[in-house]
Amino acid sequence: xxxxxxxPPHLSVREGDSAFIICTYTDSATAYFYWYKQEPGAGLQLLxxxxxxxxxxxxxxxxxxxNKKDKQLSLNLTAAHPGDSAVYFCAxxxxxxxxxxxxQGTVLSVIP
Amino acid sequence: GPKxxxxxSHQIIDMGQMVTLNCDPVSNHLYFYWYKQILGQQMxxxxxxxxxxxMEKSKLFKDQFSVERPDGSYFTLKIQPTALEDSAVYFCAxxxxxxxxxxxxxxxxxxx
Numbered sequence: 001x002x003x004x005x006x007x008p009p010h011l012s013v014r015e016g017d018s019a020f021i022i023c024t025y026t027d028s029a030t031a032y033f034y035w036y037k038q039e040p041g042a043g044l045q046l047l048x049x050x051x052x053x054x055x056x057x058x059x060x061x062x063x064x065x066x067n068k069k070d071k072q073l074s075l076n077l078t079a080a081h082p083g084d085s086a087v088y089f090c091a092x093x094x095x096x097x098x099x100x101x102x103x104q105g106t107v108l109s110v111i112p
Numbered sequence: 113g114p115k116x117x118x119x120x121s122h123q124i125i126d127m128g129q130m131v132t133l134n135c136d137p138v139s140n141h142l143y144f145y146w147y148k149q150i151l152g153q154q155m156x157x158x159x160x161x162x163x164x165x166x167m168e169k170s171k172l173f174k175d176q177f178s179v180e181r182p183d184g185s186y187f188t189l190k191i192q193p194t195a196l197e198d199s200a201v202y203f204c205a206x207x208x209x210x211x212x213x214x215x216x217x218x219x220x221x222x223x224x
Contacts, residue, residue: 032211043203043217044155046113089155098143098167098210102155 002027004092006103014111019077021106023090026071032093033066033073034100039086047088048075080110114138116216118204119186124222130192133219135204137187144187145205145213146179148172155203161187162210191221199223 006023013019025033031052036044050057050064050073057064063076073090087107091100117136125131137144146158159169161179176195181187187206191198201220205213 034212036215041217043116043118044215046212046214049212091155093211095211098160098162098207099145099157099170100147100155100205100213101157104154 002030002092002094002101004090004101004103006090006106008106009104010107010109012109012111013080015081016079019080019084019108019110020074021076021088021090021108022072022074023092023103024070024072025092025101027092027094028068028071029094029096030092031095033064034091034093035062035064035075036089036091037086038089038105044089077108080108082110082112084108085110114141114206114214116204116206116214118202118216118219120219121217122220122222124224125194126224127196128193130190131194131221133189133191133202133204133221134186135188135206135216137204137206138208138214141206141208141214143207143210143213144179144181145207146189147203147205147215149201149203149218150199151201158189158202194221194223196223 003026033050035047065074087105090103119134144161201218203218204216207213
């Protein structure tokens with residue numbers, strides 16, 4: 001089945017800098033990709049969804065790139081601020097079994 | 113965005129007891145999920161549920177686990193009997209079409 005590897009596990013950036021997280025997946029039939037944000041004690045907040053026919057998507061300071069050749073999905077937060085500090089998860093949805101396969105998560109700390 | 117509620121937020125029980133975790137999904141959603149997250153680890157799929165039936169379950173969904181959604185009310189996860197290794201945060205999710213999933217805040221289960 002699908003496997004998703006996410007890195008880095010921890011990331012610390014200064015306020016105003018960019019934060020870059022990358023996921024590598026295995027199943028080329030993956031139809032949708034997602035980025036979620038999890039703040040302490042809270043559930044997962046859906047940040048962005050990307051269909052597999054999209055190479056790049058930008059929304060509200062977030063840029064998602066999908067490289068299907070290398071099976072990589074990335075998230076770039078431009079101009080990070082302390083409110084962005086959280087755990088970020090990528091997830092892949094194949095469609096055949098209606099489940100999400102998650103990456104291991106990245107703990108992002110934005111230092112003022 | 114759409115809200116998924118979970119009750120209770122915390123539950124502490126003795127090993128061997130039964131526990132029921134409740135999820136109030138988004139009202140028009142048709143697909144329901146449970147995921148398990150052990151502290152500091154990635155989210156792992158347990159089960160998905162559609163049209164009154166379990167569609168798929170993972171190896172983590174032991175025989176002691178069951179799910180139901182009687183009469184369109186709460187979507188529940190019951191564990192009977194509980195074991196120490198069941199201690200985790202359990203997240204419910206719901207989806208309209210099976211792809212974009214919205215998560216609740218989780219129930220932290222502690223088995224003593």
